[in-house]
Amino acid sequence: MSAPLISVIIPTYNCAHYLGDAIESAFSQDYPRLEIIVVDDGSTDDTATLLATFGERLRKTHQSNGGIGSARNTGLTLASGEFIAYLDADDLYVPGKLTRQMACFDADPELECVQGQLIQFVSPELDADFAATLAVDTSRPLAAPMASTTLIKRQALERVGPWSTELTVGTDLDWYARVQEKLVKCLMLDEVLLHRRVHRTNTNLVHAADKNERLHVIKAMLDRRRAQQRDTQ
Amino acid sequence: MGQRYRVDTENIMHETIDGEVVIVNLETGTYYAFDGAGEFIWDRISGAGASLEQIIDAACAHYRGLPQDISAGVTRFFNALQKEQMLVAADDEADTAPATESTAADLASGAAFELPRLNIYTDMEALLLADPIHEVESDGWPNLK
Numbered sequence: 001m002s003a004p005l006i007s008v009i010i011p012t013y014n015c016a017h018y019l020g021d022a023i024e025s026a027f028s029q030d031y032p033r034l035e036i037i038v039v040d041d042g043s044t045d046d047t048a049t050l051l052a053t054f055g056e057r058l059r060k061t062h063q064s065n066g067g068i069g070s071a072r073n074t075g076l077t078l079a080s081g082e083f084i085a086y087l088d089a090d091d092l093y094v095p096g097k098l099t100r101q102m103a104c105f106d107a108d109p110e111l112e113c114v115q116g117q118l119i120q121f122v123s124p125e126l127d128a129d130f131a132a133t134l135a136v137d138t139s140r141p142l143a144a145p146m147a148s149t150t151l152i153k154r155q156a157l158e159r160v161g162p163w164s165t166e167l168t169v170g171t172d173l174d175w176y177a178r179v180q181e182k183l184v185k186c187l188m189l190d191e192v193l194l195h196r197r198v199h200r201t202n203t204n205l206v207h208a209a210d211k212n213e214r215l216h217v218i219k220a221m222l223d224r225r226r227a228q229q230r231d232t233q
Numbered sequence: 234m235g236q237r238y239r240v241d242t243e244n245i246m247h248e249t250i251d252g253e254v255v256i257v258n259l260e261t262g263t264y265y266a267f268d269g270a271g272e273f274i275w276d277r278i279s280g281a282g283a284s285l286e287q288i289i290d291a292a293c294a295h296y297r298g299l300p301q302d303i304s305a306g307v308t309r310f311f312n313a314l315q316k317e318q319m320l321v322a323a324d325d326e327a328d329t330a331p332a333t334e335s336t337a338a339d340l341a342s343g344a345a346f347e348l349p350r351l352n353i354y355t356d357m358e359a360l361l362l363a364d365p366i367h368e369v370e371s372d373g374w375p376n377l378k
Contacts, residue, residue: 118363142359142362142363143359143362143363144359144360144363145359145360145363146360146363146364169364172360172364173357173360173361173364176357176360177357180356188359211246212246212248214246214257214361214364215246215247215248215250215255215256215257216248216250216255218255218257218264218266218357219250219251219253219255219266222253222255222266
């Protein structure tokens, strides 16, 4: 019996300078049955040119800018895999990531979602002075129940529902809250599965409203859970 | 007047949404929610800051109930906020302004005092700690993870 197909969905927006590395990290996986889907969410940089260099190896689509949630949802409509993985355009899978995760599904057929640790790295093009100012811990792994470490059964993903198309910084938080609410059986591996790129970061550029979006996601989550509790009483 | 305290804005994100205070501690990944008298207490602290004594006085003026019960309830809630590392002493130059002035909310509301309860949640700890809240740019969502 052949191995199940994994669809790797890579949403991207104006990230041509890092996207090639992300795609290569997916193509370099040793898992035998992969389809890699890039959803260009209305990029205005060199993304189209870059994608063309991958030829037919890559499935790709272009849409007008709708945000990362919208692009991930589009990717799923194109995906044929029984298992779905995500990769942000500026991050890198570690070698063997998907094989390691699939071994977990083999060991426990009830399992629906496998996630793991990430480790951050400072993008090499950053000048040393700027890099030194970044308050980023690149020395220790972080448990990361977020899209780019996730490998999930398609059925479970559909039970969780689509990614929010309204949110920006709260997208993964909202999604993971719903993963928990839908009682998706998850496993968090102790191993590093992802290298997260830190680049041109600047806290001062963050709008307070964006930061507080997470609080609104949490409030909505609490309201849902309380309503669910009332319904079951 | 006792030591005044304010919210540790370096590590604490907070907002009152539909009458409920929602807080994330970025250092620990713990989040919190409370309403009612808890919101009243938080409002006193989250402005210019306030001492425990000031908050107790305001709560006694605002709520109906025995002063000793109100004092005990406010103190317990205040201590819980401190234990969760949400507060810092308001002792620098910028914090020498008088505590939040009396507002309509400080006036007698006639509402009975109910013990405020700090709800503490740790189920999203890993995601909140890994979420690069300090690492976003303004141009393009690949960076707004």
